[in-house]
Every structure is written in structure tokens, then in C-alpha cells.
Amino acid sequence: MNKQLTMKRRSFLTTTCATASVLAVSSARGKKAKPLMKNGKPMNIVVMMVDEWRYDQFGYRGERMIKTPNIDKLAESGNSFDNTYCVSPICTPSRGSLWTGQYTMKHGCNFVTMDKHMPPDQWSYIDTLKKSGYVIGLSGKNHIFNDEFMDKYFDFREEYTHFGKNHGTMTKADQAVYDYRHDEKRPEFKSDTPDQGSVLFEGLIEGPLPFKKEECMTHRIAEDGIRFLRDHADDDKPFMLHYSFPDPHWPNVVPEPYYSMYDPSKIEFEGMDIDWATHPAAHYIQSTANGFGDYTMAERQRIAATMYGQMTFIDDSVGLFMDELKRLGLDENTIVVFTADHGNFGGHYGMIGKTKAFYDSLVRIPLIVQFPGIENGREFSANIENVDIMPTVMEYLGAPAQKGIHGKSFLEILRQGHGTHRNEIFAEIGLNQAPPPVMPLKELDAYAKMRKAKDGNSWFLDYTVKGRSSMLIKDDWKYCHYVGDREELYNLKDDPLELRNHAALGGHETKLAEMRAALLDKILKASMEPDAWSA
Template identity: 30%
Template sequence: MNRPNVILIMTDQQKRDSLSVYGNPVCRTPNLERLASEGTIFDFAFTPYPVCVPSRVMTFTGRYSHVTRSRANSVLMQPDQEHLIMILESAGYSLGLSGKNHCFQADDLDRFDYLWECGHGGPANPPDETAQKAKDFIRESKINPRCWGTVTNPNPPESLGAALTVTHAIDFLKTRQDDRPFFLWCSIADPHTPLQTSEPYASMYDPEDVPIPDQRDDEIADKPLAQQLDHKALCGEMVTEDDIRRVTAMYYGMNTYIDTEVGRLLDRVDALGLAEDTLIIYVSDHGEYLGEHRMIRKSKALYDCLTRIPLIIRLPGLVPANERRDEFTEIVDLMPTILDIIGLDHPDGIQGRSLMPLLNGDGYAARDAVFGETGVESPDGSFRVSGFDDMEGIPTSPTTPNFSPRLKKGDLGPIKSVRTHDWKLVYYPGNQEGEFYDLNADPGELTNRWSDPAMAEVRSELTARILDWCIEMEDRRPSITRGAF
């Protein structure tokens, strides 16, 4: 019997609770609801490192970012990492990638039998004049560089990235020349900024109808300096409620546009007779502020709005249909899950947990917490504030006069977190400041209780959990060649 096919549908920067399948009362995503009704949806799925490349590398290696060393968008998959595409190639799979890469270097891209790339600015090689016009419009529209600008693309939806990505994904399915099982990565670059789409999606949602996240005017005052810097970098003090409504309405339109295209892909899978033998996974690499903490986009932080992601899995006959799970899962779990479902061995050093025992009821040992890390945004390990170098009043170069000694010392760099169902602790080096949230009373993570004496015992326990995790999740694979004695 042939091994199952695999389709991994990945979106970019898609906020979990912006989708109707996760309870959003306004944004319509009927095709994701259809997928969830035919499969299993996970309510507590997280990415440990909420940045594009680190999260994608974790997806394909099953290892955390401090092990893969991909802790910045400039650090793609490293040559010493054994990853899913390598394993599937050896197992005889036909491999396709349509859409955004932001993971693999050139040598690994050569493994794909079918490769068509499309990023946030449109496809690398637009297939026709209309697609070229849509790409040119994005480049020339001068959307607000602080990332809360929105614009309607005058070109038809089929000329934009999500539709083109799905069209080429379908082309891969239709043009395969043999009966080998296939792996297709359909990687949609939306709803990541720039915030733009075509009609009817651009005006589909009225800004007055969208929900607004809870806010606290003085929220940032009791947050660590790193969060204050990021808040300034993203101009949080300038973002108004009207801005949030306008951005959210456009973002919802992009979501529904993506959903329409996902539906088109699902329909073609059905029409080609592939549905019964194809594992489909829908996931996003990370989330988006979308007005939470009065910010748009993402930053060096570990808030739930950035780390908690949508995850739906479907495979008729193996994955239960119309089921919701509330166990903690992480994006590192996807690789071992795929390997178990298709019947291939795990490579050494996998840190994720296969979800197969959870899906088939075979003694799954559920996590009681998930962990996170972020903060290194440059290949040399130096600290940067959200990639901006021109913030008035905040020097961001060690050569700048009056540069903050804390930035020089590097104690605004890497941070790590632990999240249970009740609490979240974010640990900063030096232990002089941090973040601590009561998630039952404060699900929006607005009130930092790090300095609350009443929280000292729980804070100490969770800090020890982070230390344990760091030790347990060291890379235990051999990394040296021993010489002869």
C-alpha cells in the first residue's frame, strides 16, 4: 500500500482568534470550518518562536530554535539539520513547494520537483501581465512603513499572491508524472503585511463591526524595557482605535480571501480523488498583534496573540472528524506527527511529540505547559528593536552617542517563557525584570504581576520550569568528530 500524501497549508502571521473557526464573530472562514468538521482542530497550538524563519525551521526539523540556531529571519535552515524534506526525498516522495519559502537554502530547494515562489510583494516571476500589475501596485503603493497602512489593490483577486499560490499548488497536483506519494507545501504569504487585497474582500468588513481588543492606557509602563522599546518602535502610542478598526477590517478581508483559496484547493483535492489518501495540515507560522497592546504586526515578545496559532489536521479514517482538542501542542510536533502517520522513522534529536497517540487514543502523555523563546534578531546575536534603525529618541547602534548601556550589555536580548493554562512567565536575563500574567483573570496579558509579592512562590516555580526545559531541550546529538587516540 502506498504511503499517504501530505499537503501542508501554511499561512503567514495569521492570528488564531481572527478566524470564525476559532470563534471570531465577524470574520468568515467557511472552508476552514469545513476542514475542521472533517478533521481535528487544536485549541491550544503554539509556536515557540513567533518569527517566520525560526518557526518554519522548527516545523521541518521538529527541534527548537536554540537547537536549530535559526533565531532570526536572516538565518535559514542550517546545513547540519536533518529535516522533513530530506527524509521524504529519501523515502521516494514527489516534492512540491508553491508560495513563500523563508526556510530553506538553495541546496535544499533543489530537492523539490516543483518550485514556484511568491512572497509578500508578489511572485518572483509573475505568470501574466495582470499579476505583474498587481505586484507593481504593491511596490508602488507606499503603504505606511510602520505597518498599519491599508490599501485596496485594483487588480482582480486571482492576480494576487494567495490565489497564484493555490493555482500553482493545483498545477503540481495535476501535472505529477508518476504514482509516487507526494508532499506539497502550499505556503501562503498572507495575511502578513502589507495589508492589501482586492475587492470584494478589501471592503467586505465594516470597520465599525470588528471587535477591538481590550486596552489599558498605562499598560506598557510596568512592562520590561525591551517591551517599551518595541512599543515605541511600532509607534504604539500613535495607534488609534480607528486605526485598529481599519486594519482589522482589511485583515479580515485577507483572511476570507485566503479561506476562499483554501476552499479551491480542497475542492481540487476532492475532484482528483486524493482526499481519502491525503493528510492535510493547516497551520500558521505565528500570530499578529492586530491591535492588542495597541500594536500592529509583531515584535520581540511572547504574548499569546503572537505565539498561539491555528492548527487543523485531516486524514479520513485515521484522524477523528469534527473533534476539538484542548491539549497543548507546539509546531515542533508536526514533523514527528507526519512521520508517524506516513510510517517513517524519526531521526535522532527530535524534540517535538507526535500527535498520533492523541489522534488515535493510544496513551498520549499531554503537556502541562508550553515554552517559548525569542529575542535574537541578528546573525551575530546582537539585539535589534523590531528591525527599525530610525526611531526618534532611541539610539539603536552601539556607536551612537548615549547608547543605552543595557543594550550594550545585551540584557535585552534572548528571553524565554513558560505558559500553563493558568499562568505565563517570561524570563529576562539578569532577573531584574520580567513578565508574569494571571491568564484566568487577565487573558489579554495587560497587567504585569512580576513584582507582585503575592506571586513570588508561583513565579519561582515557573522560573525553575524554564531552567528545567532549557537543560532537557539541549541538543543531545553528536556534533563533533573524535580523533584517534
Template identity: 30%
Template sequence: GIPFYGCDESISPEQSRLAWGAGHVIGALRQAASSPGEPFLIRWDPSEPHLPNVVPRPFADMYDQARLPPWPSFAEDFRDKPYIQSQQLRSWGIADWTWKDWSPLVAQYLGEISLLDSQVGRITAELQRLGLDRNTVVIYTCDHGDLCGGHRMFDKHYVMYEDVVRVPLIVRWPGVATPGTVLDDLVIHTIDLAATLCELAGKDVPESFQGTSLVPALRGQPRPQRQDVLAMYHGNQFGLFTQRMVRTRRWKYVWNATDRDELYDLLDDPAELVNRAAHGDAREILATMRRRLHQWMADVKDPLDNGWIRRQLLENQKL
């Protein structure tokens, strides 16, 4: 089968799938430029840097594995964590891996990100050459992150760690968004970008949309601040391992339907190494987060919002 990581000796960067995809985006931009004044929307969804990370030179050799420090979460010992996390190491055959085993793979992963970056650069350069850059909003984001050795794990499944649920969101809006500005708004990009695109296009946001437009934030205007973000996961690889998550600026609570719950203090423990769900001094915040999570489950008509689950969340009857 296809290796998950490595160097593709048979192609150049210009022959990569990323270059091919960027070429199609550039073709669409040229077509848009042939109709001046006409609005356009182009969306590019490359699978990279998702596994497999097999990249051509020079990107395969761009990062020196000997100089890559371990991720802060690589100190994971899985104490008081859901069983499925440590089981993943055994299922993938990596239970005894050290950072020396991981660093070559991380180097390939970073190389593929740099290859993607170079192709995004091709697109933005063409946007400028065509004279479209001054009146075009460019948005860069992705659907999820990747552990790639974070918490000593592969891939993205059955965890709600920041490595996976916190993703990049970069917006370029010439003449409106100030370059270099960093916002700390809590964003749920899968629903907020839909509302944002409607407003950018001058269209009403449908009543069925639950997201919040980011246009006021991009303009630097006052706006209501979301107090938390929520997520759900329905299982993969090991069958159905259902999860729900609520995250505030400081706390993250993960409800695991068939295993122990997780509670992390992101201020004191940004690597999410210490599960505080069973700590007595965290019982009050745990109860608060569980009530908030249940409120959301009820709002979205979550099929798991039943009497047994309500007892867990509303009466704090969960390990």
C-alpha cells in the same frame, strides 16, 4: 514604499499572489493524481496574512470597521511591563492611536485572512474533484501570530503574548479524525508536526527529534500529556532583545534578559494585561516557572545558560 494596509484596486482576487500560489498547489495535486497509489507531500507556505495587508475587492470591503469591537487586550496601559513594548508605539508613531485608528487596519487584516481562506477552499475542492480527499491528510497551521492592534502594538516582535505564540492548527484526516473535534493538548507544532508526518508516512521517528507525534490525539487515543510549552526569541528591529518563555495551561512566564520579567495568570487574565511578576503572592509560582525554564535552557544547551543567568532563575534573583 509598499503600504502596510489598503485596497489593491489594480487586481482581482483571481490575480492575487494567494490565488497564484493556490494554483500551483492545484497543479501539484493534478500531477499527484496522475500517479494513483503513489504517496505525495505538498507544502504551501504563503506569506499572507503577514504584513503588508493590501487586498483586492471584495475582500478589502468585507468587514465593516465600525462594527469591529476592540481586542480584549486593547486596554493595555503597559504598567509594570517591559519598556520596549511602550517604546514600540513611539517608534512606529502610534502612541496616540485609538481603536478608531486601528479598526480600518484590522478590517484589511481580516479581509486578507478571508482571501486566504477562499484559496484554501479552492485547493480542498480540487482535492475532492480529483478523488484524493478520502486518503489525504490536510494540515493547516502557521509560524506565528500577529498583534494587529492587540496590546495596541504592531507586528510580532519582543513579546510572548498569546496573540503571537498561540497559532491555529487544523487537521483533516477522513475516516480517522472526527470532524469538529477540539483538543486542548499543549502542542509545539514546529517539532510535533515533524514527528507526526513521520508516523503518517509509516516511518520511524529519528531519535534526534524532540517532538511528539499527534497521531494518537487525532485518533482519539490515550496519550501522555505535555505539561507546558516553551519558546525563545532572539531580537529584531531594536537589536537583540532576548526572551525565553514557559507556558502551562494556567500560567505564562517570560524571561526578558535585559528588562523586567513577565508573569500572567491566563485563567484570570486571558488578555495578559496584568503582569504579576512583581506581586508578592505570586513569588512561589514565579520561582517554579523559573526553575522549569532553566531546566529547558540546560536541556537545549542554550548559550545564555551561564552563571549569572542561573543565579537569576534558580535563586529568584530577577526583577
């Protein structure tokens, strides 16, 4: 750790007494409510987030190869929810839903570019916490709030993108890592995608990241997060820290010892017998554009092994942070949430990454929560959407329920030890723009080569970004509707890998009609909810 992290520690009890009389919560109208206290103590909040991590690739979920001992320990000392879903399988929309408790159709942050990031005059739970006296911090990835929002609300901003540190205290190593990740040497991956330019892109990148692990982003995020803890351990105010990792999202690069930690030849992929001709065309286009159509099995395994190394690197940084939280005596009055913005194919169908799709590997996410004073060490099968997370945190703190949101607290599930919570799960993705005509699979390879030569690597965005799409899960069935593309119907109990699309194969017309009607009903009801910031 850097010497700058060293700081004197004062009594936690002194802080508790000093804070008890001043902390209050504001509603969206700005009125004062009762203090955010629990058992006479102010409660800190840590929201840990990883980017693009499949829900089942953790030791506590039965994963045998990928080493995640610190996250497993977090699950053992907290409560894990096995059926948690993001409400959009793309970074910015999902993060917007976490912080507002609203579906994308309401908060409007529906794509990853800066013009779709949240402005300072839009309500979020950050606003409520700030008005309640919280010190707000970020160590890691943002990808939801614009610069004006960050200037208004965040007291601590050590920010990283997938391509390096871009705000805060920069070291020479930070700049070197940034420069390396902004130098895409593979000519076929040069990109004109907005906000990316010539950064490292998807696909196979041979060799380890040529830096010491202590110089790389995942470790530096831990250093910045620990510095925040030490700086505010004895403050008169509680804090909310967003501790957020850009990995294991692409580019899949990692330093030693993580690059060599996993033997690629021992990695096996499920779902390799998928028939893409019976699935929406957009699902395979992004991976084809980024080389997966041409990669050998050994090359795919190498990408996966690198991603596994990224995961264990993150796990180590989670351990460093949690050890310091405990050493400072903050674990007894800090809520800890661990989740992901969305999933990752993670090797399913021989692919790494994501696309405009609702496979469980992309929309089902990890969720671990630790609430001081609530029984821990349990696994729950309740159906949770990530819009439910912050309403649960706020109810635990005693804050009044926020009106005009889609999320609903699952605190009662934690208290009772059981429950379903939701009978349906909803998700959505896509811009309100017409997608191009469906490309037949047999013509895709030739078309992809032509488009890449003409328009560069990011031509696939026409297919994977444009066009609204929605999903509903109900009673073990999943239905997905795509504007301008093939619809999907899966029985998740019989077909967890979602290989057999009954909408294409036939035989379940009654169920298909039932799920179409249920999705339409869900969309119409959700669109009628009042805006949170005008509630």
C-alpha cells in the same frame, strides 16, 4: 483558472498499485526502512500554512465577524487542536522548528535574513521525505530554506514573499503586483531593513490593492497549488506540497471585494486598558515605530478591517484547493495539515502585527489535521508545540522515530480521543547579541522620533531582535524571561489577555521563583538533546 492548469486525469488505483512496491523511507543515516504506506496506499502530504494569524480568529473557534467557511469546513472534517503553540513567534525560526522538530537553539535558523536560512546539508523532514521517493513542491511562501536547499530538494517551486512572486512561472500581472509592493510611497516607512529595501511596510495603507483578485498573490498561490495537484495526481510517486500564504502578515493590503467586506466601525479591540509601563519595553517599541502610537481608533480599525479581508481571501483559496483535491480523488490518500507559523496581535491592545513577545495572541496558533482513516470532527485541548506536527505525520506513515529532536508525536492522542500530551509549553526568540538599554515608556515617543529621523523606520530592530528571550507555560501560569528587559508572570486562567504582569506588580514571589527554576531546567535539558542530523 489559467488554461495551463488543464490536464488529463488517469486512474488513482493504477497509481496506488504502481507506487506500493517502490516507496521507502530513509533514516537520517540514509538506511532504507519500511515503505511509507497506510492501508496499502501511498500517502500524499499537504502542509498548509498562513503567516501571522491569531489562533482564535476563525469561525470554528467562535469568531463571529471574520468569514472563514472553508477553513471551518476543514476543521469539521478533520481534528482541531485548541492549545497549539509555535516555539518561536517569528517566521523563520518557527518554520525551521516545524520542519526539523527542533527548537531554535538546535536548528540555528534564528532570524529572517537569508544568512539564517537552512542550508542543504542540514537535516530536515524534507530530506527524509525526498529519500522516501516523494515529489516535493512549494506553492507560496518559503522563508526557511536557502536557494541551494530549494535546488536540491524541491521539484516544484512557485515561491512568493510578502512583496510578490519571486520564483517560478511569472505572469505580467505577477510582475505588476511585485512592482507595486516594492514601491513604498510613504516616506516615513522607507526601510533599510535587510532583504526589504523600499517594500510596503507595516501600518495604515489606504485604499484597496489596485488589481483584480485573480491577479493577486493569494489567488495565484491557489492556481499554482492546483496545477501541482493536477500535474501529480496520477504520478507513480506520492507528493508533499507546502501550500503557504504570506498573508495576513503585513503589508496589510487586499483587493476588492475583500477591502470593503468589513465595516471598520464595527470592529472592537480587547485589552485597550493595558499598562505598558508594567510590561517589557520591547513589546510596544515596534508598534510605536510603525505608527500605532499616533493612529486614531478609526485608523487602527481600518488596518484591522483590511487584515480581516486578507483572511477571507486566504479562506477562499483554501476552498479552491480543497475542492480540487476532492475532485481529483486525492482526499482519500492525502494527509492535510493547516497551521500558522505564529500569531498576530490581531487587534489585541489596539495593535496589528507582532514583536519579540510571548502573548498568547503571538505564540498560540491554529492547528487542524486530517488523517485518512482516523476519526474526524473532534476538538482537542491537548498541549501541542509545532515541533510535534511532523513527528506525528511520520508516525502515522509508519516511519521510524527520528532521534535527536524535541518534537514528539501526538498520534496516540488522536487514536485515544483524549490526553494532555505536554505538561509544559516552551518558546524562544532573539539573537545572541546584547540588546540596548531599556527605554522608559515616558521617553519613548521623543526617542522614537529622533531615531526614525536618524536611522530610518527599522531602528526598532535593535530592541525586538537582539537579546535572547524564553517562555514557559505550566499549570495555567506563563513565565517569560528577557535578557536586558522586564520579566513577566501571568495567570492565564484568570487573565487570558495577560494584562496583569505579576512579576512587576508583586504578590506571587513563590510562584515567580518556581517558574524561573522550571524555565532554566527546560532550557538546560533541551540544550542537551543530540543534533538530529548526527543522530
